[in-house]
Amino acid sequence: MTPFGAPPQKPPKNPPDKPxxxxxxxxxxxxxxxxxTAGGCLGVLMVVFFLVxxxxxxxIDPNKEQLDKxxxxxxxxxxxxxxxxxxxxxxxxxxxxxxxxxxxPQREFESIxxxxxxxxxxxxxxxxxxxxxxxxxxxxxxxxxxxxxxxxIYHCMFSYxxxxxxxxxx
Numbered sequence: 001m002t003p004f005g006a007p008p009q010k011p012p013k014n015p016p017d018k019p020x021x022x023x024x025x026x027x028x029x030x031x032x033x034x035x036x037t038a039g040g041c042l043g044v045l046m047v048v049f050f051l052v053x054x055x056x057x058x059x060i061d062p063n064k065e066q067l068d069k070x071x072x073x074x075x076x077x078x079x080x081x082x083x084x085x086x087x088x089x090x091x092x093x094x095x096x097x098x099x100x101x102x103x104x105p106q107r108e109f110e111s112i113x114x115x116x117x118x119x120x121x122x123x124x125x126x127x128x129x130x131x132x133x134x135x136x137x138x139x140x141x142x143x144x145x146x147x148x149x150x151x152x153i154y155h156c157m158f159s160y161x162x163x164x165x166x167x168x169x170x
Contacts, residue, residue, distance in 0.1 A: 060096030070094055073131040077102070077124045077140075084112060084120050091145070098132035099139050106144040109151050114163065117152065121161035125154025132156060141165075 062070075074092050081090045081102060091103040102124070112120065125140045132138040140154040150165040 062094050062096050062098075066096075066098060067094060070098065070100075070128075070131055073128050074100070076127050080120065080124055080127070084116070085109070097136040097138060098128075100128055100141070102140065102142045103145045104142065104151075105146065106149070106151060109142060109144075117163055118161055121152045121154050121163065125156065125159070125161055128154070129156035129159070 074094065077100070078090060078092055081104070085104060085108050089104075093101040093103065095101060109117065121140070121142070128140050129138065138156045140156075141150055142152040143149065144151055152161060152163045153165045154161040
C-alpha cells in the first residue's frame with residue numbers, strides 16, 4: 001500500500017509504442033568537410049606543381065620532344081636578336097620546362113636604347129610563349145656572357161618583361 005491508501009501499480013508488461021519522431025534532415029557537415037578536404041588537397045597539389053615548375057624544371061635538361069617543338073621559336077628569336085645586335089654572337093640555351101636563356105655581352109645589350117630593349121624582350125617573349133606550355137611557367141632570360149648576370153627577363157605567365165631583374169637590395 002501506498003501512503004495514500006491505493007495499492008501500488010505494476011508496470012505493464014508491454015510498454016506502449018513510442019510516438020514516431022520526425023525525420024532528421026541529412027547531415028550536410030560531412031559533405032562540407034569532404035569538399036573542404038578535397039579542395040585543400042587540390043590547392044596543395046597546385047602549389048607543389050608550380051613550385052616544381054618554377055624552381056626545379058629550369059635545372060633539368062629538356063627532352064628531344066621539347067627541343068624539336070621549340071626549334072622554330074629558337075630560330076625566330078635568334079634572328080630577332082642578331083638583327084637587333086649586329087656584331088654580337090648570340091647563344092641560346094633551352095632549359096627544361098620550356099625556359100630559354102639568351103647569352104650576350106652586357107655592353108652590346110645595353111647599347112640598345114631602353115625602349116628598344118623592352119620592345120625586343122616583349123617580341124622575343126611573345127614568340128617563345130606562344131610555343132611554350134603555359135602551365136610550366138616558362139621564362140626568357142637574357143644573361144651576360146661573362147658573369148651570368150641577368151640583364152632582362154620575360155615572364156610568360158604574366159606577359160611581362162623586366163629590364164632590371166637584379167635589384168640592388170637583393
